[in-house]
Amino acid sequence: MSSLVQKGLQISKNVIFNVFLQRAGKLLGKPFRVAVVLREVAAKLDDNNSPKGALQQIADMGRTLVRLVSAYITGSYRHIEGSTIVAGLAVLLYFLSPIDLVPDFIPMLGLLDDVALVSWFISKFAGEITRFREWESTSAVSASGVAPAPANSDRSLPAVAELGHS
Template sequence: MKKPAGFDRYLALAERFLARGRVPALLFAVARKSARLKLVKADLRLLQELALATVRGQYRQLNPRALLAVVAALLYFLSPLDMIPDWLPGVGLLDDLAVLAWVVRHWQVELDAFKVWRDAQSREIRQSLALLPGPERPSRG
């Protein structure tokens, strides 16, 4: 399966999100949008948990390129104006689903390793991964 067209732009954006510590805000926004989608909810949740555990420093075995691809896919999913605008009824999310499917398939070994790690963790850690961060609030001067 080939890398989706236009995905490189999101890889560059993902680098900036990671460098600026903006992944928690991204995860919150993705959770809000994904609440309406039943079809890919499990894959989205897995990608969110993986990103969260990695940026928290809990999970350290992830290939940095895999993290970059996961964050880029979440950014692509969140973007309303991508290859097919999300507001087009019936087809607007097809490209988003294709990008998510590509990332899941391309990084399947990494995702499987994360699932093994996650399932071996204490109940508290598993619960903390299920509780995605809330929206970031701007600090007051």
Template sequence: MNDRRMKKSYFNKAILLFELFRKHRIHGDDFAKAASKSAYLDEKVDEFRLLIAMGKDVFAGRYRMDKWNLSIIAATIAYVISPLDAVPDVIPLMGWVDDATIVAYAVSKLTDEINKYKAFIQASAA
């Protein structure tokens, strides 16, 4: 496959993924699917589980965050549970590298929100 056709193929796949994630609404089942897939994320497991917990607490009304930060969490969860990936999950090892990369990117964008959430959790436990 020549370089131009390969770029067009990736572009078309990116558009399809964008449309899928743009229309996706997170449900309770999505949180359960995400939790079950988290084990494949190696060193990003704890960070992804934290994002899941944050999303659950927002949807349950226990924690508030702005819509932009929530959209990052929702898109990250949707990407990880989606069968459509830049690198399909059925490819051993490599299939989860893109998911872990997306989680790392989301965590880097949500550093302040994660710190606020951790403080909220500590205050709630006290």
């Protein structure tokens, strides 16, 4: 994984990525256009033809990045530096673009630079992503007033109130 992060760091310093940083900075003031980009990135991440397995964790983090930028754009999450959002949006734009260091139409290799850049972003901004995920889990509780059920909860057991306890 560290070699992917190092490759991503190299890409982040490339002139081509600077073009995406500038584009992201300009795009940030246009929430509707950002929403379109986010939908397209999410669709690309969910592509059934994409390689799965070891890359699944990176795809999940990519989805988290999509949610993070979306929450920032809608104004529901602002506990993050603007430069981090610009970098995140630039990574998503790079991921979406067929024109990058290794064109996406080249099987497997075409996605490797995209995955490397996402890996770099995740490693560089791990603390920001962790804080966002914590905010997501607590905001889900505050929005609904009910904590989400644990993933391994057994629905066959009666709730405490059903047992006559309150």
